[in-house]
Amino acid sequence: MTNIRILEVRSELGGRLRGASLGIDAIKMADITKDNTFFYSEEKNRQKQIVAVKDFNSELLKPSPHRQAKYIDKIYNQCKLIAEATEKCLRDKKFPLIISGDHSNAIGTIAGIKNFYHDARIGVIWVDAHADLHSPYSSPSGNMHGMPMGASLAFDGIKEYKVTKRETEFWNKLKYLGSREIEPKIMPEDVVFIGLRDTEIEEDELIERNNIKVIDPIDFRSMSIKEVAEEAKKHLSHCDYLYVSFDIDSLDKSLVPGTGTPVDSGLSELEAKKLLQLLLKDERLCCFELTEVNPLLDVENKTAKMALEIIDSLF
Numbered sequence: 379m380t381n382i383r384i385l386e387v388r389s390e391l392g393g394r395l396r397g398a399s400l401g402i403d404a405i406k407m408a409d410i411t412k413d414n415t416f417f418y419s420e421e422k423n424r425q426k427q428i429v430a431v432k433d434f435n436s437e438l439l440k441p442s443p444h445r446q447a448k449y450i451d452k453i454y455n456q457c458k459l460i461a462e463a464t465e466k467c468l469r470d471k472k473f474p475l476i477i478s479g480d481h482s483n484a485i486g487t488i489a490g491i492k493n494f495y496h497d498a499r500i501g502v503i504w505v506d507a508h509a510d511l512h513s514p515y516s517s518p519s520g521n522m523h524g525m526p527m528g529a530s531l532a533f534d535g536i537k538e539y540k541v542t543k544r545e546t547e548f549w550n551k552l553k554y555l556g557s558r559e560i561e562p563k564i565m566p567e568d569v570v571f572i573g574l575r576d577t578e579i580e581e582d583e584l585i586e587r588n589n590i591k592v593i594d595p596i597d598f599r600s601m602s603i604k605e606v607a608e609e610a611k612k613h614l615s616h617c618d619y620l621y622v623s624f625d626i627d628s629l630d631k632s633l634v635p636g637t638g639t640p641v642d643s644g645l646s647e648l649e650a651k652k653l654l655q656l657l658l659k660d661e662r663l664c665c666f667e668l669t670e671v672n673p674l675l676d677v678e679n680k681t682a683k684m685a686l687e688i689i690d691s692l693f
């Protein structure tokens with residue numbers, strides 16, 4: 379795949395720990411240190427294809443007044459910009475390869491895809507240790523990187539916490555960002571979770587109640603990678619387009635210390651590469667996102683190097 383445009387999305391407003399905005403630059407440094415062929419390869423003509431999306435990380439200097447959805451007003455503005463950049467990329471007939479700070483940015487990505495293919499069915503393959511199905515009503519922490527799937531599916535979840543009027547207002551705006559009507563961007567049957575292994579009870583209930591497809595590490599070990607990819611694609615056979623959202627924490631904790639919420643029993647490097655290669659072969663694939671690399675938590679840039687290895691094997 380050469381006709382790609384790399385969208386750099388540095389926002390880390392949704393994370394718990396600081397540093398994910400530096401992920402993209404750490405990956406670039408890993409590339410420079412290695413052979414400098416991924417981002418600036420002449421032959422691949424990529425130097426003209428990198429677009430940085432404006433971010434609002436300076437807002438982090440002030441605490442957010444929104445306890446149940448931290449920085450939700452800024453994240454809404456951020457997601458609008460990401461949606462515009464993603465949509466423009468598709469309009470320009472370029473494949474969007476998004477490298478983002480924290481996973482809340484994916485609300486914007488999905489909104490952008492939906493803006494462009496508004497009448498189509500968008501399938502989402504969420505490769506992640508986490509389900510990210512929280513909402514301001516259910517989140518114990520209020521960190522929005524745990525909410526992008528909740529927002530995209532327009533799930534409010536279990537109403538456990540008291541949410542302010544402003545938080546509700548912005549949450550509703552995010553839920554319907556990219557939709558023409560008051561309707562979810564994606565439907566539960568259009569989602570496959572791969573690598574899921576650290577979920578909360580509220581999320582498990584949503585998965586069960588909505589019958590969402592999950593391929594967890596236990597399934598993973600009893601199937602071949604090829605079967606995992608095939609099962610995911612088969613489950614989404616009714617979808618017109620596919621978006622793969624790859625959280626680096628889907629990999630095993632030992633391989634990726636530089637991420638906000640590492641979890642053990644994750645994918646190996648080889649499993650991740652093979653799986654993504656097979657998923658990316660699907661001609662319906664319209665966008666790929668890599669997220670949650672945090673060099674401030676890393677050991678000698680190990681996680682960024684891993685992320686580079688993976689995207690380099692794909693594009």
Ligand SMILES: [Mn+2]
Nearest residue numbers: 481506510625
């Ligand atoms: Mn995630």
